[in-house]
Structures are given as C-alpha cells and as structure tokens.
Amino acid sequence: MKVSEVVPVKFVGGKMLILDQSKLPGEEKYLEMETKEDIYVAIKKLKVRGAPAIGVAAAYGLYVSTRHSHAKTLKEFRPEVKEVADYIVKARPTAVNLSWALSRMMDRLDTFNGDVSDAKQMLLSEADKIRVEDENSCHKMGEYGLTLLKPGMGILTHCNAGTLATAKYGTSLAPIYLGTEKNYDFKVFADETRPLLQGARLTAWELTKAGVDVTLICDNMASIVMKNGWIDAVVVGCDRMAANGDGANKIGTSAVAILAKEYGIPFYMFVPTSTIDYDTKTGDDIQIELRDGKEISEMWYKQPMAPQGVKTYNPSFDVTPARYITAVITENGIVRAPYEENLLKLKERTVK
Template sequence: MPVDVIQSVKLDDEKNALILLDQTLLPNEKVFLELTKVEGIWDAIYELKVRGAPAIGIAAAYGVYLGTKMSKAENYDQLYEDFKKVKDYFATSRPTAVNLFWALDRMEARFKKEAGKTAVEVKQALKEEADLIRAEDEKVCEAIGRYALSLLKPGMGLLTHCNAGTIATAKYGTALAPIYLGQQQGYNFKVYADETRPLLQGARLTAWELQEAGVDVTLICDNMASIVMKEGKIQAVLVGCDRVAANGDAANKIGTSGVAILAKHYNIPFYVCAPLSTVDLNCNTGADIHIELRPGEEITKKWYEKPMAPEGVKTYNPAFDVTDNELITAIITENGIAYPPYTESLPKMFKKE
C-alpha cells in the first residue's frame, strides 16, 4: 500500500518563497504558507507552524538561503556578513532542536567552501546544500524505518508520543517510518497515539496523518498510557527526539520521559528513533540540554473557548523533557541500532558514514 506523503517543507525558488504546511491549523485545515521574508520563516519555526527536528533543519536551511539570496552584496566578504546575520537570527528561534544548529552550521560550512567565488555562485551553492539536506533526510528516514521494522513483528500494538511523522521530516518520519513501511508490507500494526499536551501534536498531527494513510490508529490522553500498557495492548514504544546526548539521554516532547518510565515498569521496549544529525556527541548528558519554556497560556486557555484555569495562576510549561539513557532500550539511527552503553555505541554509528 503506497504511503500518502505530504511534503510539509519545500522551496519555490522562482517566487523566492518557502512553502510550509501550517501544522498549527491541523487537523481542521490543510493550509500551505508562502513565506518570502526571513521574519515570517523565523516565526513559523518559533510558533511551531513547522515542527519536528528534521523539518526545522530543512526550513532553516532554506530560510538562510532565501535570506542570503535577497542580499545585494557584490562580493564574497560582503555576502558573508549578510549571511551571518541571517544565520544568527534563525539560531534564536528554537534553542532545543539540535537539527536547527546542525543545518545552519552546515550551510555556513558550504559558504566557506565557496570562498573566492562570486556572490551569485555562492548563493547557488547554498541552494544546492539546502536541497541536499532535504534529500538526505528522506533517505535517512527510510533507513531508520527499515532498522526499526527489524525489531517489530506484524500485528504489534505500538505507542508513540508527539509527532515524528512524515510532516515532521522530508518523508516517512522517524518514529513513524517503521509504521509506514510496515503498512506497505501488511504488518497491520495497531498504533496508540498519546494526545501530547499542551500542544496536542499527537492528537492533531500523528492521529491525523496515520488515519490519512489508512493506519489503524487510536488516540488516547497522555495519562492513559499506563492502562493500555497494563492491558497488554502495547508491545513497543517508538518516539522521535530533538537531541540525544553522548551518554544516550534523549530530549523529546514533554511527557516522553514519563512514557519511558511506564514502559520500563511494564517491561516494554522503548525505542528512540534518532537521525545522526540529532545526536550531539559534544553534549555529555541530558543535564546539558537547554529546555525551552513556553507561555503558560498554552496550558490555561489555548484549546478552550473560555479559560480553564484560575485567572493569574502560576504555570510551568517546559516544552521538552529528558529521558534517561537507562530507560532507553535502543537508539535507532540511519546507520544502525545503538544499544547500551551509548557512550560506546553512538560514536560507532558515525564511523559507518
């Protein structure tokens, strides 16, 4: 069965525009934004109109290309000054997602590689690099899906948290990639999607895209994960991530660590699907990962016609948490499956490149 793939991030070079699926409007509206200004692209990243670590990286790469393309600089050095301003600006949009910085640094490395060339030639090189980042991500997701599928059996019940699907990447997704590949091969997985408070990426996005693809998907509230595990409905947990530390600690959407603790209690394997661009060997442990705090209004009134909390109540709204490596059964990358101890297995994944 073919997978109905939605390309959530793409470049329209003729219009000098980045085309983004506005994920904040799903599942009720499927709207593609046509963004021609760097401020609009920055806002789309910050406001989660584009989200998912790989998709953020792709959007940032195209964003820095378009911002540099608009420069009127006539030589390499002047163009680099303009490029750096755009790059540094995008770096302020989402502090936790390592793919953002990975993509921006890769664009800068390509810029420097073109030293001595004309401004026109450098701009074209930046476009080529951004296109490569998108194309490579598609291959990465498929490879992660194949490795993850090797750990699963037909008919399994799978739990996932947040959204690590095709709309969060170039294609297939990370944690959802084995589900899509399994769908093509008749595995008939039964997927349970946590709603993922407070932004409901599981309810609005994962449930939506899996249903669109014909996957058997059941939506549950975040606090229902324990009972479906206890009832024997779940045989494996698959999640994506925004950053993996050198010791295997993994930052993902808030609530992921709680799911991992439950999986450990019920003896259910907990798999993190992580492109190597998300693995940060310079980050020693999860304690070194910056956790983004978001506005309290997301908790108190974002999804309600009227506020559902007392006016003026204090809120604490971290967007991510860190799952300790001891709770992670394996980290699945495009170059293979890393098992504990991760300080030894993760570096070996890079050596396969």
C-alpha cells in the same frame, strides 16, 4: 492521502512553502516564506516543527532570506548570511537540527570560491541536499526499525515523529508506514501530547489519512493500555541526544519510558545522526525550552480553564535517561547500551 503526499517543507517554482501545522487538522494551508522574520516566526510558533523538518526549513530559509542580497563580493555576502543564520537559530533552543543545518550551510559558504550569484545557488543546492538526505535517512530508519517489530503489534507513540516532522516518512513512524505497505496490520495508540496536542492533531491525522489503524488516547491513559496488554513496543522521536544516550523529546516522553520499563515493554528512540550532539555530554546539559503558560490554560478553550493568574510551568521537552531506552535507531544502524561507548563507535564508523 499517502505518506508521500505530506510535505511539511517544499521549494517549488522559486518559492519556499511550509505546511502550517498550527492549523491542522482543521485546515491544510501552505505559507510562503520570504524573509528571515517569516522563518523565525514559523519555527517559533510551531508552524513547522519536528527536529529534522526544522533543519530543512532553516536551510531553505537561509537561502530565501539572502537571495536578494545586493552584496557584490563574498566578503560582503558572508557577514549578511551569518547575521541571518544567527537570527534564525534563536527561534528554538532544544532541537539540535536547527543549529546543525545552519552551521552546515555557513561552513559551505565559508569555503566556497566564486561569485555571489554562484554562492546563492550553492546555498539552494545545499538546502536541497539536506532535504534529500533527511528523506533517505528516514527511510533507512524505517527499515532498521521494522526489524524490531512484528506483524500485528500494538505500538504506542508520543508527540509526532512522522512525515510532518521530517522531509518524508518520519523517524519513529517510518517503520509503521513501511510495515503498513507490507500488511503488518499494526495497531497504533497515539498519546494526545499535551499541551500542544501534536499526537491528536498531527500523528492521528497523518496516520488516519494513510490508512493506518490508530487509536487516540489521553496522555494519562498510557499506563492502562500497557496494563491491558495492548502495547508491544513504544516508538518515539528525539530532538537532541547527548553523547551518553540521554534523549530530549517532547514533554511527557520520559514518563512513557518509565512506564514501559515497569511493564517490560521495549522503548525505541529514533534518532537521525544529525540529532546526536556529541558536544553535549549528558541530558543535564541540554537546554529545555520554556513556553508560554497560556498553552496550558487557554489555547484550546473558548474560555480559560484555569484560575485567573495561576502560576504555570510549561517546558516543551523533557529528557529520557539512557537507562530507559531499549535501543537507539539511526539511519546507520541500531545502537544499544552502553550508549556512550557505542554512539561514539557509530560516529567513528560514519566519518570513515
């Protein structure tokens, strides 16, 4: 399987399909999405995950959830669509692409002039645009990221920011795929990423399928592989970046960043501009999703592996302070500190 064959969200033959990532790597199964409840559950239960892929799924989901509306006028149709958007956006609070994609779809609908049938087709067209833009964005991030890497490097990654998390290519894995095409011979080390094992189930799976040299390690082994001199760079994705450069990503990312700084290893965070939340001042303002503690104690075991009734704390994300991030890679270029100043310049340049 090549990277181009991994499509986490697709719309073909009038059907919206998502690859059920909760079943990987054991089963590759696509699920058809037909209702707002289907979309909500798919996002909530991590059947589709990764900030960009969630945005794409939400966009298509808004269309498929409203395409059978019986509204006769836009005045009737707009409130129906908004109700669906308000429902889907509650599925996961941290990944900003979810609210970003739905807001973009609603903004287009609010300014659209025409009949309801044309409005529905516009929503589908806008979802297509979001998907294509993300694919192009990931490819550009891959090109920029590759300028920071050299052939033969050992690269550590955490969670999954590959093609499974995006429309295609991935964010932090994009330079690895592009480098592999150029025979860079990267040696990738993938953290397993407890408790949901995205690194083990997803990153190791897609890199192996694409012929990339990948070694799976437990999360608590990151320090020793760095100490051994096997890691030359760390690449990770991001679910929401605050205006000051603090980045929320899968739980455990901040620990990797702190280790990388201790060992003098560059830590690169790959952030699509759609993931930068300029309305969020610092990482302290990012809402962190808390999930069921059974994911820690029971989910992957035949029998519980913790005492009955023990308290659990299961945050899905943590925030890496900007001071630990060597560079932020976007589709519009590489940004370095001071982030509050340079991210704003990036925004102004992008708008122009």
